[in-house]
Amino acid sequence: MDGFTPVSALAGGALIGTSAALFLLLNGRIAGISGILGGLLAPPSRETGWRIAFLAGLVLAPLAYAGMGGGLPPVTVDAPFPLLAVAGLLVGFGSRLGAGCTSGHGVCGIGRGSPRSVVATGTFMAVAILTVLVVRHLVGA
Amino acid sequence: MAKIVSAFAVGLLFGLGLLVSGMADPAKVLAFLDVTGRWDPSLAFVMAGAIVVSTTGYLVARRRGRPLLAARLEIPNRHDLDPRLIAGAAVFGIGWGLAGLCPGPALTLLTVAPAQAATFVVAMVAGMLLFRLVPSAAAKPAVQGADA
Structure with a gap:
């Protein structure tokens, strides 16, 4: 159990939940990242503006974080570039086929008791755990 | 506005x-x-x-x-569990497990680890575009444009 950080995890989780709650209360929308990004791939519409604005906020968040004094958070990306590309392709395709990702199904969907989201989250968690097991322990790191 | x-x-x-x-x-x-x-x-x-x-x-x-x-x-107002939901979540899970990145964090990391995050994000958008090319997959979502 290296680097177990329950307090910051809970606090950060609460921020994510607050963001999802505000989006529903203000814009009436689900804060599902893959859905918001995927919607931008359709021809421009009246929805294009808020989708870009949401994603811009997401992308600029590290600057706000650094501006509050802590500097940029330490981040470790171990996957080599070809693996990042394969993983990105699978995540992009899978999130659209399954109509959601960690945020849309995992946070918002479970939060409103959607059976589809509960099943989707259980499935991608189980498959991701299995994938890490295979990559790290069976194939050998 | x-x-x-x-x-x-x-x-x-x-x-x-x-x-x-x-x-x-x-x-x-x-x-x-x-x-x-x-x-x-x-x-x-x-x-x-x-x-x-x-x-x-x-x-x-x-x-x-x-x-x-x-x-x-x-x-979203759907409650049925269809094969696409399960298959999509499974494909997503493989990708998530391979790199430890899902859509939100990947976008946020664009300003922290630009080269790696951009590689993932470009591939992710390509995957989403690929999805749009699959004729049966493009069937209507639960609420138009409001899927999770």
């Missing part, structure tokens, strides 16, 4: 949550998924914190009915 400003603020808050919680660090995500290795259960606390607050927000929003800045709540 208000809708756009609030979307930006909400996106910013979401990204801050990812950074504070550790969810934006792929190494930490992989340590959470590595249950047979040196397991780091932190991300279960992220999910728990997020779900408790988002559930509260959902209950309040449903009671109020009309959101502040929009005509109505756009909430």
Whole structure:
């Protein structure tokens, strides 16, 4: 159990939940990242503006974080570039086929008791755990 | 305009949550998924914190009915479990497990680890575009443009 950080995890989780709650209360929308990004791939519409604005906020968040004094958070990306590309392709395709990702199904969907989201989250968690097991322990790191 | 400003603020808050919680660090995500290795259960606390607050927000929003800045709540209304949902989640899970990145953190990392995050994000958008090319897959979502 290296680097177990329950307090910051809970606090950060609460921020994510607050963001999802505000989006529903203000814009009436689900804060599902893959859905918001995927919607931008359709021809421009009246929805294009808020989708870009949401994603811009997401992308600029590290600057706000650094501006509050802590500097940029330490981040470790171990996957080599070809693996990042394969993983990105699978995540992009899978999130659209399954109509959601960690945020849309995992946070918002479970939060409103959607059976589809509960099943989707259980499935991608189980498959991701299995994938890490295979990559790290069976194939050998 | 208000809708756009609030979307930006909400996106910013979401990204801050990812950074504070550790969810934006792929190494930490992989340590959470590595249950047979040196397991780091932190991300279960992220999910728990997020779900408790988002559930509260959902209950309040449903009671109020009309959101502040929009005509109505756009909430997915499907309840059936179809093969696409399971297959999509499984494909997503493989990708998530390979790199420790999912869509939100990948976008947030564009300003922290630009080369790696951009590689992932470009591939992710390509995957989403590929999905649009699959004729049967392009069948209608639960609520047009409002899928989770």
